[in-house]
Amino acid sequence: MKQAPRQWYERLSNFLLSHGYERGMVDKTLFIKKSNSEIILVQIYVDDIIFGATQDSLCEEFVAAMKCEFEMFMMGEFSFFLGLQVKQTKDGIFLCQSKYCKEIFKKFEMESCKEASTPMPSSCYMDADSAGKSVDQTKYRGLIASLLYLTASRSYIMFAVCLCARYQANPKESTSKLQKEF
DSSP states (O other), X not given: OTTHHHHHHHHHHHHHHHTTOEEOSSOTTEEEEEETTEEEEEEEETTEEEEEESSHXXXXXXXXXXXXXXXXXXXXXXXXXXXXXXXXXXTEEEEEOHHHXXXXXXXXXXXXXXXXXXXXXXXXXXXXXXXXXXXXXXXXXXXXXXXHHXXXXXXXGHHHHHHHHTTTTSOBHHHHHHHHHO
């Protein structure tokens, strides 16, 4: 059974490649097909497929080809994916991570944190604090990873998150408390 996901991905990718799609250079689960000035993007995530194109006809063609080869069903336009809320309108596609932020606060018991106009206090000083009380390294690293994912849409927190990430090898209570301040 451990081979099943790998075999499924191999079969799907071979199918897409044989139908003129190219595998992404950086992300090997992204497939791209260009036709004149039109483009269709197909993203594979575990057993889900998300696709979009510059023309509806390319999407219809993709769906027809996939249904001939695989048993599948359409779930329609997506509104939530990997922590992103997606709103599609005639004016464009809008992404929001506010729900993801709220989930982080709840998961790491940070709901009572104070808001700040800047992501990090200007009077902040961090050091290794070798004498400080250690905190759960796994939980600290989980928080750092969650915050790093947020930096994709909130670049203004990058400095503060990276500063806190320096101490994930041996996190102390003082650095953990500091994170709750920003």
